[in-house]
Amino acid sequence: MKYTGCAYYPEYWGRRRLKTDIRLMKEAGINIVRIGEFAWSRMETKEGVFNLEWLHSTIEMFGKNGIEVLMCTPTATPPAWLTSNCPDVLIVRPDETRMGHGSRRHYCFSSDTYRHHCRRITKKLSEEISRHMNVTAWQIDNELGPESGSCHCQNCQSRFRTWLKSKYGTIQELNQRWKTAFWSVEFTDWSQISLDDGRVELYSAQKLDSRRFRSDMMIDFGMEQMQIIRKKHPSATVTTNGMGPIFTPINYYKLYEKLDVACNDLYFDTTTMDNDALALDVFRQLKPNSRHWLTETGSGALDHNKPSHKDQFRAWAWSSFAHGAEAFMVFRWRTCLSGQEQELQGILEHSGKPRHRFESVKKCFQEIISIREIINPLPLPEAQVAIIQDYETLWGYDSARIGKDIEYINLIGRLHREFYRRNILTDIIPPGRDLNKYKLIVLPSLLMISEEFASNLKGFVRKGGTVLAIGQLGIRDFNDNYIPAPGPAHLEKLFGIGIEGGIYLRSHCDPDLAMGNPNLCKHVEVGMAGKLNGAKVSGKAKIWIGDISVSDADVLLTFSEDLYKGQAAITENKTGKGRAVYSTGIRLSEDINEKLLDYVLSVSKIKNGPPAPLHVEVINRGNFTFAINHNPEPASVPLGISGKAVIGKFKDGTANLPAYGVCVVRK
Amino acid sequence: MKYTGCAYYPEYWGRRRLKTDIRLMKEAGINIVRIGEFAWSRMETKEGVFNLEWLHSTIEMFGKNGIEVLMCTPTATPPAWLTSNCPDVLIVRPDETRMGHGSRRHYCFSSDTYRHHCRRITKKLSEEISRHMNVTAWQIDNELGPESGSCHCQNCQSRFRTWLKSKYGTIQELNQRWKTAFWSVEFTDWSQISLDDGRVELYSAQKLDSRRFRSDMMIDFGMEQMQIIRKKHPSATVTTNGMGPIFTPINYYKLYEKLDVACNDLYFDTTTMDNDALALDVFRQLKPNSRHWLTETGSGALDHNKPSHKDQFRAWAWSSFAHGAEAFMVFRWRTCLSGQEQELQGILEHSGKPRHRFESVKKCFQEIISIREIINPLPLPEAQVAIIQDYETLWGYDSARIGKDIEYINLIGRLHREFYRRNILTDIIPPGRDLNKYKLIVLPSLLMISEEFASNLKGFVRKGGTVLAIGQLGIRDFNDNYIPAPGPAHLEKLFGIGIEGGIYLRSHCDPDLAMGNPNLCKHVEVGMAGKLNGAKVSGKAKIWIGDISVSDADVLLTFSEDLYKGQAAITENKTGKGRAVYSTGIRLSEDINEKLLDYVLSVSKIKNGPPAPLHVEVINRGNFTFAINHNPEPASVPLGISGKAVIGKFKDGTANLPAYGVCVVRK
Amino acid sequence: MKYTGCAYYPEYWGRRRLKTDIRLMKEAGINIVRIGEFAWSRMETKEGVFNLEWLHSTIEMFGKNGIEVLMCTPTATPPAWLTSNCPDVLIVRPDETRMGHGSRRHYCFSSDTYRHHCRRITKKLSEEISRHMNVTAWQIDNELGPESGSCHCQNCQSRFRTWLKSKYGTIQELNQRWKTAFWSVEFTDWSQISLDDGRVELYSAQKLDSRRFRSDMMIDFGMEQMQIIRKKHPSATVTTNGMGPIFTPINYYKLYEKLDVACNDLYFDTTTMDNDALALDVFRQLKPNSRHWLTETGSGALDHNKPSHKDQFRAWAWSSFAHGAEAFMVFRWRTCLSGQEQELQGILEHSGKPRHRFESVKKCFQEIISIREIINPLPLPEAQVAIIQDYETLWGYDSARIGKDIEYINLIGRLHREFYRRNILTDIIPPGRDLNKYKLIVLPSLLMISEEFASNLKGFVRKGGTVLAIGQLGIRDFNDNYIPAPGPAHLEKLFGIGIEGGIYLRSHCDPDLAMGNPNLCKHVEVGMAGKLNGAKVSGKAKIWIGDISVSDADVLLTFSEDLYKGQAAITENKTGKGRAVYSTGIRLSEDINEKLLDYVLSVSKIKNGPPAPLHVEVINRGNFTFAINHNPEPASVPLGISGKAVIGKFKDGTANLPAYGVCVVRK
Known part of the structure; x- marks a missing residue:
C-alpha cells in the first residue's frame, strides 16, 4: 500500500491547529493528504483575486514533515461571488426554476461561463502549486456527477442538439435511427428535441442519448481541467475521484481512459462486504489492470451504521490491498463542526481529540508501514x-x-x-x-x-x-x-x-x-x-x-x-x-x-478458493496470500499452501483469524 | 363474433412488408384492421400539405384481400411541425411549465388552435378515405383522456369559467349552490375560480365541477370530429375506443350516447378474470343493450405478466363473445421496434416471425370463423x-x-x-x-x-x-x-x-x-x-x-x-x-x-348459475350456452341443459373443460 | 370548568336558524360560543365596506340568552376581493408559482399588503364588537401556521435577510457563526442567502435560522393584531388557538408569552389517550402554570376514527379539567354542508337534528354545570x-x-x-x-x-x-x-x-x-x-x-x-x-x-399513582381527586384516600368506574 492518507481542510481548521494535526497525522502513519477540493472561496476571494499564501505555507509544512499532497481543483463548489454574479452557471430544474447558493454541485456542466471560471482557477492553481515537490498528484473537481440533479437550461438543450447533430448529421438520419415513425414523433427540426427530464415518457432512444450526452458533458468538463494541469505539471499523477460499485451517470471507462489512476470513494458497510468486494473488483479494472486508489473511505462507521469493530478498518485496508488498491485515504482527518457533512465522522472527533477511530487507523497504518517495502512491488491479483x-x-x-x-x-x-x-x-x-x-x-x-x-x-x-x-x-x-x-x-x-x-x-x-x-x-x-x-x-x-x-x-x-x-x-x-x-x-x-x-x-476448470465462511476472503498477489476475516466470529482457513506469516497466525497450512483478523503469508 | 381483427401500422412497417403481412393476416383469420391513429406526421407532412397515397394503396390492398378497415383520426399524436409552430396546443402543467414534443396525448383539449388543426385533418381524411368500400368504421382519436395529465393553461381556465357561467348564470347562484360561505370562499368574480390542480384543497363542489368540465371538454372534442365524419361518411360506424373496467376521467355514458358502438381496450389479466368480467359487463351497457367491441386486446400476456397459456387467448375471445362483444381486435399485428410501446407484444414478434401468439390467435380465430354464421345473430345475454x-x-x-x-x-x-x-x-x-x-x-x-x-x-x-x-x-x-x-x-x-x-x-x-x-x-x-x-x-x-x-x-x-x-x-x-x-x-x-x-x-327469486369453480363462466345467449374455463386446471360443469356441443365436449348434460377450455352448446 | 362551549358560524346558517340553535345550545349547557374566524367575506364585503349588523344582532341574541362570545379576527381566510385585487398577499411556492383563492391560510405572513388589510379589519372589529358586554375574549386569526406551505416570495426573502442582518450585524459575523468555510459556502452579500425551501440540502445553520425566522414572522403577525385589540378592548382576554401536542412550526412559549391564555385545539383519539394526555400536560405549561383552554375538540369521533363510546366525550372533558383546562369548547355546533370540512362532525348533524353527539355533550355539560361552582376555584394539579x-x-x-x-x-x-x-x-x-x-x-x-x-x-x-x-x-x-x-x-x-x-x-x-x-x-x-x-x-x-x-x-x-x-x-x-x-x-x-x-x-422519592390499568387516570387538584377511565372495560381503582364522591361511585377508598366512567372525590 503505497499511500496511507486522509482528506484535510486547512481552510476550515486554520493555521493555528496545523502543527497539532501534523503531529497526530505522523503518529497515525499518514503519508499523503488530499486538500483543496472545496476551498475556492478561500483561493479566489473575488473574480481574479487570488489568495494562495495559506495554501503554499500549508503544503510546505506538509513537505517538511514528509507528507505528500494530492491537490484538488475546487470546482465542485463555486464561491458565492461567482454564483451571484453569474446565475447562468446554476442548474435549471425541470420545473424551470434555478438553484441557489449554499450547497454543492449546483452548477451546469454545459455552461461556458462556468467553464471559463474553472479554467482560470485550474490554471492559476496548477501554475502555482506545481512548484511544491511534495505535490505529486491532482484531483479534478470532486465526485463528478449529477448529485444536485441534472441541468435543463437552454444552454444544455442547445449543446445536446449540437451533440445529436454531430452524431447523426441530419434530422432524417436521427429519425431513421431512432425509428420515430410510431406515435407521429418524427422530428422536423433539431429544436424540437430536448433532453429527457423524467417528466414525459419519451422514446427510449431519446432517453438513451440524453444519458450519453450527460456522461460526455461531464467527462468533457473534467478533460478540460486535465489538459491544463498536464501542461503545467507534467510529472504529476492526474485523476478524479469516482464512486462505486457501479456509478451510473458517467461512463467511467471513458472518464478514466486518459487519467492516470482510477479512484474510488468507498465507504465500507459494517455489516456486509458484498457490495464493497464488488466495488474493488470494478475499480481494479476501470483502466485495464490499472493502478487504483481509494481516495475516500471511512475510519469506521461513517455517520449512521452498525458500529464498526475496532479491527474492522484494518480488515478493509488489507482487503483493499489484496484486491489491488495502492492508496487508502480516509475521509477525513477531523469531523466537521458545521455544514451538510457535519455528521460524517473523521479520524478525530469534533473536539479534535483522538479516540477510537484514531486508534484503529494508527494501528492499521503502522502495521502497513512495517511491511510496505515488501508488499508494494507485488503484482496485481489475477482473475480467471x-x-x-x-x-x-x-x-x-x-x-x-x-x-x-x-x-x-x-x-x-x-x-x-x-x-x-x-x-x-x-x-x-x-x-x-x-x-x-x-x-x-x-x-x-x-x-x-x-x-x-x-x-x-x-x-x-x-x-x-x-x-x-x-x-x-x-x-x-x-x-x-x-x-x-x-x-x-x-x-x-x-x-x-x-x-x-x-x-x-x-x-x-x-x-x-x-x-x-x-x-x-x-x-x-x-x-x-x-x-x-x-x-x-x-x-x-x-x-x-x-x-x-x-x-x-x-x-x-x-x-x-x-x-x-x-x-x-x-x-x-x-x-x-x-x-x-x-x-x-x-x-x-x-x-x-x-x-x-x-x-x-x-x-472452465476453475477451482473454488479455500473453503471458508462467507465474508472470509482469500486472495493471492504474487507469492503472497492474504486471508481476511470480515466477520465478528473467528475463523480457521486451510490455505492449501506452505509459507510463513508476515502478519497474523499461520500454522500447519491454516490461517487462524480472530474476529476481523488478517493473515498475510509469504509462500 | 362479427370482427376478428388487429391494429396495424403501415406507416411504420412500410410498403414492402405489406404483402407478407396480409398473407399472414389472412392465415390468422383477420377480417378487419384498425389503422391510422398515430400517423398524422405521415398524413400531413406540413401544415395543409397532405400525403395520403400510401394510405389509399394500403387500404386498397386490404380491400382486395377482403379485409375491412377501421380508420382512425390521428389526433392523439400531433406531428412535430404542429407542436413547434403552435406551442399553445401543448399541455400546461400545474407548475406552469409546458410539455414538449416526443410523447402522446400532450395536447390541450380546450385549445382552439388544436381543434382547428384536428378539424382540418379529420375533414380531409373523411373526404378521401370514405370512398373506399372496405372502410366501414371510424375511430375518433385514441383513448381520449388525460394520459399525460390535465392542462391548466389560461385557455382551459377561461373555458371553465364560461362553462360555469352557462351552468350557474350568476356568480351569486354559484356561491349559493356551492355554499361558499364557509372559509370566506365566496367568489365575487368568475376570474377568481380556477380548475382544480390537485395542489390546493378546494371545496368539493369546485373539484367536482372541474371533473365535469374536463369530461365535457373531452367529449366535446370528440363530437366535433364525429360531426365531420358523419357528414362525409354517413354510412360508416363511428366510435372511439375506451378503457375499463370503469374509466374515471370521462363520463362514458355521455360519450357513447351519440356514437354507434361502445369500444373497449381490454387487456386481460393472465391470473384472474375478476376485473375483465366486470369490464365486459360494463361495456355491454355503456349504451343501452349496445353493440360492443373490443378494439384492443392482447394476443397473450402483453408486456409484463404471468405468461399466458396457449389456449388462454381463445378463452378470452369466447368469454368476450358470451358477454356480448361483436368484435375482438388484437393490439397489434407486430411488436414495435422502437418507442414507448416497444415492449408491448404484437401477434408477430419484433422479428416479424409468427411464434406462439400467432398460433394462439390463428387457432382461435379460425374456430370462430367456422361457426361465425350461426353465432353472430344470437341475442345479447340477459341479466336479472x-x-x-x-x-x-x-x-x-x-x-x-x-x-x-x-x-x-x-x-x-x-x-x-x-x-x-x-x-x-x-x-x-x-x-x-x-x-x-x-x-x-x-x-x-x-x-x-x-x-x-x-x-x-x-x-x-x-x-x-x-x-x-x-x-x-x-x-x-x-x-x-x-x-x-x-x-x-x-x-x-x-x-x-x-x-x-x-x-x-x-x-x-x-x-x-x-x-x-x-x-x-x-x-x-x-x-x-x-x-x-x-x-x-x-x-x-x-x-x-x-x-x-x-x-x-x-x-x-x-x-x-x-x-x-x-x-x-x-x-x-x-x-x-x-x-x-x-x-x-x-x-x-x-x-x-x-x-x-x-x-x-x-x-329476488334469482338462482345461482351452474355450480362451477371460480373463474369457470357459464353464460347463455339465446339458445346457446357458453362454458369457459379460465383456470389452468380442467373442470367438469353440469350445465343443467340438454343439447349438443358445437365446440368442445358436452356429455350427459356436463361440459368437460380442459385447462382454459371452451364448450359451446346449442340447446 | 369555567367554559362549556362551541364554535358557531352564523354567517353560514343564517338568521332564521339562530333561535332554534340557541335554544338547543342552552339545553346542551353551552355558555360560550366562538364566532367570526372565517367570516371576513361577510364582514367586509369590499375593501373598506363593512357589514357588521348581522354580527351585532347575533351577539346581542347570545347576550340575551346568557351566552358569552369568544370573538375571532377573520384573517385566516382573506376574502376573494382581497386575493384578486392584491395577488401579492398569496403564498409563492418553492417552484415559484403563486397559490390561488378557494382554500385557507394561503396568505404570506411577511406581506405588508396583507398586514395592512388585517390591521384594518381587526381595528374595525375591535372598535365595534368590544361594546357588547358578553364579548369577553378575542381569538387572533385561527391556528396560525404554515398549513398551506410556507411562502417563498421576494418579500419573505427580503424580510429574512433583514432578520439575519439584525441578528448577526455583518455578513462576516454570519459566516463565522454558521462556520461557512466548508464547501465554499461563505457568503459575500446578504442577497445570496435565501430561506430553506426543502429543495436543496443547505447548511443546518441556514435551515435552523429559516425556521426561527418563520416562527418569529408568524408571532409578529399575531402580535400586531393583539396590540390593536388590547387598545380597543383592554378588559378582554386575548389569545389565539394552538395545536398539539407539540406544534413544530411556531415557538408556542414565545407566542403565548404576551397572550392571556394558552389555547389548544385538541381532537381526542378514540383509541388511545397517550398523545392527548401529553397535549394537556404541554398546554398547561405553555405559560408558567397558565390558564389553559381547549378551544376546539370533537364531540365524538371527528370524521374518521374508531367510533366513540357515548360516554367518551365526558371522559375527555373531565380529563381535561383534571389536567387543568378551564374551557372545553366543541368544534362545532353543526356539521357543515359544504367545503373542505364538510366531513368534520359537529354536535348537531348536517340535518340540524340532535343525535348521539348532542346527547353526549348535553349529559356531560349539564353534569359539569351541576358542580361548576365547587370545582372552578380548585388549584391547578401539581407535578413533581x-x-x-x-x-x-x-x-x-x-x-x-x-x-x-x-x-x-x-x-x-x-x-x-x-x-x-x-x-x-x-x-x-x-x-x-x-x-x-x-x-x-x-x-x-x-x-x-x-x-x-x-x-x-x-x-x-x-x-x-x-x-x-x-x-x-x-x-x-x-x-x-x-x-x-x-x-x-x-x-x-x-x-x-x-x-x-x-x-x-x-x-x-x-x-x-x-x-x-x-x-x-x-x-x-x-x-x-x-x-x-x-x-x-x-x-x-x-x-x-x-x-x-x-x-x-x-x-x-x-x-x-x-x-x-x-x-x-x-x-x-x-x-x-x-x-x-x-x-x-x-x-x-x-x-x-x-x-x-x-x-x-x-x-427522587416520587411514588407511582394508584395502581390502575393503562388509560385509567388519577389526578389531584386541591382536595379533589379525579379518576377517569378511558377504556371500554370497567375498572376499580383504590385511590388510597378517604372522602366522598361528588360524581361517580366511590366506596371503601375505591373508585368503581364503568366503561369510560368518571369518579370525582372530595377528600
Whole structure:
C-alpha cells in the first residue's frame, strides 16, 4: 500500500491547529493528504483575486514533515461571488426554476461561463502549486456527477442538439435511427428535441442519448481541467475521484481512459462486504489492470451504521490491498463542526481529540508501514473469471419503460457474489478488453452486442474459453430499439439458439381484487427442470424469460409450465475448444443458480478458493496470500499452501483469524 | 363474433412488408384492421400539405384481400411541425411549465388552435378515405383522456369559467349552490375560480365541477370530429375506443350516447378474470343493450405478466363473445421496434416471425370463423341483476376529502364479483335506464340520488323488484354538499329508514405511539349481528357505518358495539310487491356479505348459475350456452341443459373443460 | 370548568336558524360560543365596506340568552376581493408559482399588503364588537401556521435577510457563526442567502435560522393584531388557538408569552389517550402554570376514527379539567354542508337534528354545570416531574441531515408515557422555567444547552433534585454546529462524563443485497448490561449511542458489544444533595427503560399513582381527586384516600368506574 492518507481542510481548521494535526497525522502513519477540493472561496476571494499564501505555507509544512499532497481543483463548489454574479452557471430544474447558493454541485456542466471560471482557477492553481515537490498528484473537481440533479437550461438543450447533430448529421438520419415513425414523433427540426427530464415518457432512444450526452458533458468538463494541469505539471499523477460499485451517470471507462489512476470513494458497510468486494473488483479494472486508489473511505462507521469493530478498518485496508488498491485515504482527518457533512465522522472527533477511530487507523497504518517495502512491488491479483459490464446496456435498461425490472446492477452484483463466496476472484470489465487471459466470461443480460465484441467472444471460445450468458442477450441495437430479427445479434451460431421473444414476469393484478390468486400479484415464477453435471435439477425463473428456438445447442433445462413449456431454458453449445452456455431466466432460484455456476466453473476448470465462511476472503498477489476475516466470529482457513506469516497466525497450512483478523503469508 | 381483427401500422412497417403481412393476416383469420391513429406526421407532412397515397394503396390492398378497415383520426399524436409552430396546443402543467414534443396525448383539449388543426385533418381524411368500400368504421382519436395529465393553461381556465357561467348564470347562484360561505370562499368574480390542480384543497363542489368540465371538454372534442365524419361518411360506424373496467376521467355514458358502438381496450389479466368480467359487463351497457367491441386486446400476456397459456387467448375471445362483444381486435399485428410501446407484444414478434401468439390467435380465430354464421345473430345475454354505477357519485367521492376511503370502484368490483362467482350475469348501468327487466337492483353507496331515479326505483319495487342499497345512500346533493336533512334523499319511505349521520372507520392514531392498541391504527371494524333467512349471523363492518333511524323497516342486523350499539345495521322494508334492503357497512366481512347476497338473491327469486369453480363462466345467449374455463386446471360443469356441443365436449348434460377450455352448446 | 362551549358560524346558517340553535345550545349547557374566524367575506364585503349588523344582532341574541362570545379576527381566510385585487398577499411556492383563492391560510405572513388589510379589519372589529358586554375574549386569526406551505416570495426573502442582518450585524459575523468555510459556502452579500425551501440540502445553520425566522414572522403577525385589540378592548382576554401536542412550526412559549391564555385545539383519539394526555400536560405549561383552554375538540369521533363510546366525550372533558383546562369548547355546533370540512362532525348533524353527539355533550355539560361552582376555584394539579422541551433542539434536529432519526417529539412522548402509565403527573416545560418545585427533571436528548439553563440545573441538583438526561446532551451550539469539545456543554462536571462522539444506529445496507445479514439492514441494536437498584439488567439501545468518557460518575451499565464495548452506557453522579443520571441510548429496550425509570423515581422519592390499568387516570387538584377511565372495560381503582364522591361511585377508598366512567372525590 503505497499511500496511507486522509482528506484535510486547512481552510476550515486554520493555521493555528496545523502543527497539532501534523503531529497526530505522523503518529497515525499518514503519508499523503488530499486538500483543496472545496476551498475556492478561500483561493479566489473575488473574480481574479487570488489568495494562495495559506495554501503554499500549508503544503510546505506538509513537505517538511514528509507528507505528500494530492491537490484538488475546487470546482465542485463555486464561491458565492461567482454564483451571484453569474446565475447562468446554476442548474435549471425541470420545473424551470434555478438553484441557489449554499450547497454543492449546483452548477451546469454545459455552461461556458462556468467553464471559463474553472479554467482560470485550474490554471492559476496548477501554475502555482506545481512548484511544491511534495505535490505529486491532482484531483479534478470532486465526485463528478449529477448529485444536485441534472441541468435543463437552454444552454444544455442547445449543446445536446449540437451533440445529436454531430452524431447523426441530419434530422432524417436521427429519425431513421431512432425509428420515430410510431406515435407521429418524427422530428422536423433539431429544436424540437430536448433532453429527457423524467417528466414525459419519451422514446427510449431519446432517453438513451440524453444519458450519453450527460456522461460526455461531464467527462468533457473534467478533460478540460486535465489538459491544463498536464501542461503545467507534467510529472504529476492526474485523476478524479469516482464512486462505486457501479456509478451510473458517467461512463467511467471513458472518464478514466486518459487519467492516470482510477479512484474510488468507498465507504465500507459494517455489516456486509458484498457490495464493497464488488466495488474493488470494478475499480481494479476501470483502466485495464490499472493502478487504483481509494481516495475516500471511512475510519469506521461513517455517520449512521452498525458500529464498526475496532479491527474492522484494518480488515478493509488489507482487503483493499489484496484486491489491488495502492492508496487508502480516509475521509477525513477531523469531523466537521458545521455544514451538510457535519455528521460524517473523521479520524478525530469534533473536539479534535483522538479516540477510537484514531486508534484503529494508527494501528492499521503502522502495521502497513512495517511491511510496505515488501508488499508494494507485488503484482496485481489475477482473475480467471470476468463479468462484462456495459454502460450501453445499463443505460439501455434505464431508458426503456420496463427494462428497469431487470435490475441490471443487482444482476451483476448477484453474479459477482456467486464467485466471491467461492473465493474466486473476478474482474468486472467492459466489452472490448482482451479476453484471452480469462477462462470464463459472464455476460449478464447484455442487451446490445457489437460485431467487434461478438468476434472477440467467438475467438475466446474457439481457443477453449467458456461463455455464460444470461437473459436478454443481443436483442436491441445501440439506439435501444429491438432488432428486427431473433437475437442474440452476431452470436446465433456461437450459442446455437435464437431468442425469438420473451416476457417480463411481473403481474398486472391488484392484490386487493385478485380474489383468486393474490400470490401471483408480485413477481411471477416459471418452473424449469433438466440435468446439470448428470444430476436432475429443477427450480424457478423470475423477472424475465425468453422464447428460445434451438438450432445447434444441447438443451440442459427446459421450462416445465406455461407458454414456453418444453422449450429450452438453459442451453450449451460446444464449439471450437470451448463452450457457450445460455440461461434465459434473469434471476434463477438459488438451487439452480448454484448448480449452474458449479457446472460452468467445472467445465472452465476453475477451482473454488479455500473453503471458508462467507465474508472470509482469500486472495493471492504474487507469492503472497492474504486471508481476511470480515466477520465478528473467528475463523480457521486451510490455505492449501506452505509459507510463513508476515502478519497474523499461520500454522500447519491454516490461517487462524480472530474476529476481523488478517493473515498475510509469504509462500 | 362479427370482427376478428388487429391494429396495424403501415406507416411504420412500410410498403414492402405489406404483402407478407396480409398473407399472414389472412392465415390468422383477420377480417378487419384498425389503422391510422398515430400517423398524422405521415398524413400531413406540413401544415395543409397532405400525403395520403400510401394510405389509399394500403387500404386498397386490404380491400382486395377482403379485409375491412377501421380508420382512425390521428389526433392523439400531433406531428412535430404542429407542436413547434403552435406551442399553445401543448399541455400546461400545474407548475406552469409546458410539455414538449416526443410523447402522446400532450395536447390541450380546450385549445382552439388544436381543434382547428384536428378539424382540418379529420375533414380531409373523411373526404378521401370514405370512398373506399372496405372502410366501414371510424375511430375518433385514441383513448381520449388525460394520459399525460390535465392542462391548466389560461385557455382551459377561461373555458371553465364560461362553462360555469352557462351552468350557474350568476356568480351569486354559484356561491349559493356551492355554499361558499364557509372559509370566506365566496367568489365575487368568475376570474377568481380556477380548475382544480390537485395542489390546493378546494371545496368539493369546485373539484367536482372541474371533473365535469374536463369530461365535457373531452367529449366535446370528440363530437366535433364525429360531426365531420358523419357528414362525409354517413354510412360508416363511428366510435372511439375506451378503457375499463370503469374509466374515471370521462363520463362514458355521455360519450357513447351519440356514437354507434361502445369500444373497449381490454387487456386481460393472465391470473384472474375478476376485473375483465366486470369490464365486459360494463361495456355491454355503456349504451343501452349496445353493440360492443373490443378494439384492443392482447394476443397473450402483453408486456409484463404471468405468461399466458396457449389456449388462454381463445378463452378470452369466447368469454368476450358470451358477454356480448361483436368484435375482438388484437393490439397489434407486430411488436414495435422502437418507442414507448416497444415492449408491448404484437401477434408477430419484433422479428416479424409468427411464434406462439400467432398460433394462439390463428387457432382461435379460425374456430370462430367456422361457426361465425350461426353465432353472430344470437341475442345479447340477459341479466336479472343490475348494479348502478354513477359518474356523479364516482366524482363526488373523488372530490371529497375522505370520500376516497369508500373506494367506490372497488366496491362495485367486489359486488360484481359476488354475482360473477355464482355465475349470475350482471349489468352495470347508470341511473336513468329502464329497470323493469331486472329482478334485483344494487345501489353501491350511491351518494347522490335524483328525484327521477328515486321515482324509477319506487316503481320498480312496487312491481315486485328488490333493491339492495349499501352505505352512503342519497346523503349529498349534486354539488357534493350534504343535504340538510337525513338521507336517503327521496327514498326515506322506500327504505323506511333515515340516514342521520355516520362515520368513516379509519383510525387517526400513530402505530408507533399507540402503546395501547396498535391494531386499531389502520382500518377499524365494528361488529354487527342478527338473523338472515332465519339463521343467526354476525360479523364486522369496515370503511364507513351509518347512524340509522328506523321508521318502517324490519331490522335484520344491529350493531353490537360502540356508539351505534343496538341500532340498525341491515334493514328490510317490504313495500308494494317488492322490497328495499339497506346495509350500512360499506365493506362487510366475508361471512355476512355472502349470506346477505344469498338472502337478497333468494327473495329476488334469482338462482345461482351452474355450480362451477371460480373463474369457470357459464353464460347463455339465446339458445346457446357458453362454458369457459379460465383456470389452468380442467373442470367438469353440469350445465343443467340438454343439447349438443358445437365446440368442445358436452356429455350427459356436463361440459368437460380442459385447462382454459371452451364448450359451446346449442340447446 | 369555567367554559362549556362551541364554535358557531352564523354567517353560514343564517338568521332564521339562530333561535332554534340557541335554544338547543342552552339545553346542551353551552355558555360560550366562538364566532367570526372565517367570516371576513361577510364582514367586509369590499375593501373598506363593512357589514357588521348581522354580527351585532347575533351577539346581542347570545347576550340575551346568557351566552358569552369568544370573538375571532377573520384573517385566516382573506376574502376573494382581497386575493384578486392584491395577488401579492398569496403564498409563492418553492417552484415559484403563486397559490390561488378557494382554500385557507394561503396568505404570506411577511406581506405588508396583507398586514395592512388585517390591521384594518381587526381595528374595525375591535372598535365595534368590544361594546357588547358578553364579548369577553378575542381569538387572533385561527391556528396560525404554515398549513398551506410556507411562502417563498421576494418579500419573505427580503424580510429574512433583514432578520439575519439584525441578528448577526455583518455578513462576516454570519459566516463565522454558521462556520461557512466548508464547501465554499461563505457568503459575500446578504442577497445570496435565501430561506430553506426543502429543495436543496443547505447548511443546518441556514435551515435552523429559516425556521426561527418563520416562527418569529408568524408571532409578529399575531402580535400586531393583539396590540390593536388590547387598545380597543383592554378588559378582554386575548389569545389565539394552538395545536398539539407539540406544534413544530411556531415557538408556542414565545407566542403565548404576551397572550392571556394558552389555547389548544385538541381532537381526542378514540383509541388511545397517550398523545392527548401529553397535549394537556404541554398546554398547561405553555405559560408558567397558565390558564389553559381547549378551544376546539370533537364531540365524538371527528370524521374518521374508531367510533366513540357515548360516554367518551365526558371522559375527555373531565380529563381535561383534571389536567387543568378551564374551557372545553366543541368544534362545532353543526356539521357543515359544504367545503373542505364538510366531513368534520359537529354536535348537531348536517340535518340540524340532535343525535348521539348532542346527547353526549348535553349529559356531560349539564353534569359539569351541576358542580361548576365547587370545582372552578380548585388549584391547578401539581407535578413533581418535568420534561424539558426546547424549540431550539427540536428545530436543530429537523435542520440536521440525519438528526430526524432521533424522532425528538416521539422521544418526549415515549418518556411522558412512562410517567403517564404510572399515574405520575408530568409538566412539559421549556428551559428557563423555575425548576425548584420539581423533584425530577428529564432532559430528552437536549442538543443545545445554554449556560444559564446549565446553571439552573446545577442549582437544582445541588439542592437535592434528580436530573435524568438521555442521548445527545449539549453537543451542539445554537447555530446547530457541533461544539469543538466533548459534551455536555456546561454540564461536564454535573454529570461527571464527557460525550466524546457517537453514532446513529441505522444500517446503510440494501436488504436485497445483504446476503449475509438482512436483519441488520434497518435499525441496529447494541447490547448493554449492568445493575440498577442492585439487580442485574441487560437490554438494547437503538437510534443513537454515545462514546462516553467518565471522569467522576458511577457507571451503572456498560455496552456489551461493538466499538464501545465496556464503555459507560448509563452513569450516575451524586453531587450536592442530588444526582445526575445519564443514559446514552436514545431508545432503550422496554426492560431497561422501565427499570431505569423505576430507579430514578425511587431515588427522587416520587411514588407511582394508584395502581390502575393503562388509560385509567388519577389526578389531584386541591382536595379533589379525579379518576377517569378511558377504556371500554370497567375498572376499580383504590385511590388510597378517604372522602366522598361528588360524581361517580366511590366506596371503601375505591373508585368503581364503568366503561369510560368518571369518579370525582372530595377528600
